[in-house]
Amino acid sequence: MLNLRSLESIGEAVRAGEVTVREVVRRYLKAIESGQSLNAFVEVYEEEALARADAIDADIAQGGWKPLYGAVLGNKDVIVVKDHKVSAASKILEGFESLFSATAIRKLEEAGAIVIGRLNCDEFAMGSSNENSVYGPVHNAIDPERVPGGSSGGSAVAVQAGMCTAALGSDTGGSVRQPASYCGVVGLKPSYGRVSRYGLIAYASSFDQIGVFANNVADAARILSCISGPDEYDATALNEDLPEITITDPKPESRRIACFSEVLNGEALDPEIREATLAMIEKLKAEGHAVEVVEFPYIRYVVPAYYILTTAEASSNLARYDGVHFGYRAGEAETIEEVYTLSRSQGFGKEVKRRILLGTFVLSSGYYDAYYTRAQKMRKLLVDKTNEILDSYDFIISPSTPGTAFKIGDKTDDPVAMYLNDIYTVHANLTGLPAISLPFGTHSNGMPFGLQVTGRYKGEKELLEFSASLESTIKD
Numbered sequence: 001m002l003n004l005r006s007l008e009s010i011g012e013a014v015r016a017g018e019v020t021v022r023e024v025v026r027r028y029l030k031a032i033e034s035g036q037s038l039n040a041f042v043e044v045y046e047e048e049a050l051a052r053a054d055a056i057d058a059d060i061a062q063g064g065w066k067p068l069y070g071a072v073l074g075n076k077d078v079i080v081v082k083d084h085k086v087s088a089a090s091k092i093l094e095g096f097e098s099l100f101s102a103t104a105i106r107k108l109e110e111a112g113a114i115v116i117g118r119l120n121c122d123e124f125a126m127g128s129s130n131e132n133s134v135y136g137p138v139h140n141a142i143d144p145e146r147v148p149g150g151s152s153g154g155s156a157v158a159v160q161a162g163m164c165t166a167a168l169g170s171d172t173g174g175s176v177r178q179p180a181s182y183c184g185v186v187g188l189k190p191s192y193g194r195v196s197r198y199g200l201i202a203y204a205s206s207f208d209q210i211g212v213f214a215n216n217v218a219d220a221a222r223i224l225s226c227i228s229g230p231d232e233y234d235a236t237a238l239n240e241d242l243p244e245i246t247i248t249d250p251k252p253e254s255r256r257i258a259c260f261s262e263v264l265n266g267e268a269l270d271p272e273i274r275e276a277t278l279a280m281i282e283k284l285k286a287e288g289h290a291v292e293v294v295e296f297p298y299i300r301y302v303v304p305a306y307y308i309l310t311t312a313e314a315s316s317n318l319a320r321y322d323g324v325h326f327g328y329r330a331g332e333a334e335t336i337e338e339v340y341t342l343s344r345s346q347g348f349g350k351e352v353k354r355r356i357l358l359g360t361f362v363l364s365s366g367y368y369d370a371y372y373t374r375a376q377k378m379r380k381l382l383v384d385k386t387n388e389i390l391d392s393y394d395f396i397i398s399p400s401t402p403g404t405a406f407k408i409g410d411k412t413d414d415p416v417a418m419y420l421n422d423i424y425t426v427h428a429n430l431t432g433l434p435a436i437s438l439p440f441g442t443h444s445n446g447m448p449f450g451l452q453v454t455g456r457y458k459g460e461k462e463l464l465e466f467s468a469s470l471e472s473t474i475k476d
Helices: 007-015 021-034 046-061 103-110 153-160 177-183 217-227 271-286 299-320 336-347 350-362 368-392 415-422 426-431 460-475
Strands: 041-044 072-076 114-119 166-170 186-189 210-214 256-260 290-294 395-399 435-442 448-454
Touching: 007 021, 007 217, 021 041, 021 046, 021 072, 021 114, 041 153, 046 114, 072 153, 103 114, 103 166, 103 217, 114 153, 153 166, 153 177, 153 210, 166 217, 177 186, 177 210, 177 435, 177 448, 186 217, 210 217, 217 435, 217 460, 256 271, 256 368, 271 290, 271 395, 271 435, 271 448, 271 460, 299 350, 299 368, 299 415, 299 426, 350 368, 368 395, 368 426, 435 460, 448 460
Parallel strands: 072 114, 072 166, 256 290, 256 395
Antiparallel strands: 041 114, 166 210, 186 210, 186 435, 395 448, 435 448
């Protein structure tokens, strides 16, 4: 029976002639149709996907082959695809159609993948629950009354519910890893610059990074290998190719691993997740790894520093959406000032307006040094202290999230409680490090939770090979 949750399985079946790529696409289309109530997809490229599948099948019949033949991916609604609409789940980009494809999309298609549609998300990638969308909330496939996490909730659910082989998301402060944890799938955030941001609608430019959702580490590694590398259109993209990643040895050499005491002993951490993490530490020690609990007293500062810096960058980045150049324009506006004020007031949702206002405040005269400058200093301190730890240890492990997916509506009236869902994930964005969330366990409430592994800058090869071994350890 064809396993649609594994790139390797699909590729082997297609190469052996057991199934056509068109049939693979049709199976995913059927899954998308049956899962409409989850609200993961906001647009499906049915005709285009089937036409591309036919072209791939014809190439295979002539002996052609590419590394992602048979792969069908969903795409978060902040990554542009040529001749298709993109809205960042916002009214302010109503009707906008892209004239080009993001570099990551172009590389996926060159490698043989099929992009099957556009996935729901929090507006402009701002949120931790996927409730801040003009298209309405996304529902967790395990319990539709619960959130999938955010901001890439549609991407997580699409993979969780078997609507695509894998999906792209964006990760500014945990927007790939947090929903991956809530939905029980793999979520990978690469090092800053590993994947070009060209064609990614910006939230906070020094934090944003395109990431991958998949059902296993090997699939995430293969997709990352295809989309990473230098790009003449993005000066922040690393000017080097990713070393070849081989997921072969399930039990690698002994590693030195750190775990922050402030995380394990923090009041925010769910007791069941704490116990599972402690049990995993003992398992790793039994396998010959050196795992040590170390102090990192800066954890309390990561969320405040993150929200000061990202909202400041958002205030600047979102200034371009003014009702003049493209997207939504208030029809009743009579003066240019009214065009700006009414279009932005009506076009942006509540959470986006909150973050723009906060960012404008911390950048304003009299508050810049008190907030923005101090947050930048804290970011530098976090980078230095984290690199000191990684000079002695290969990886840092932690729970991906302090708890499991909560009920839709539970935290919408408490922004601070919502923001604290990112307490363990924002660290990797502040420091630019690669991090991955692995399906780790199931809570007594029936919801999954993840284990996060953070590696050294540009150390995706080592991170993914070790994470593949952790998959085996978790299953044992």
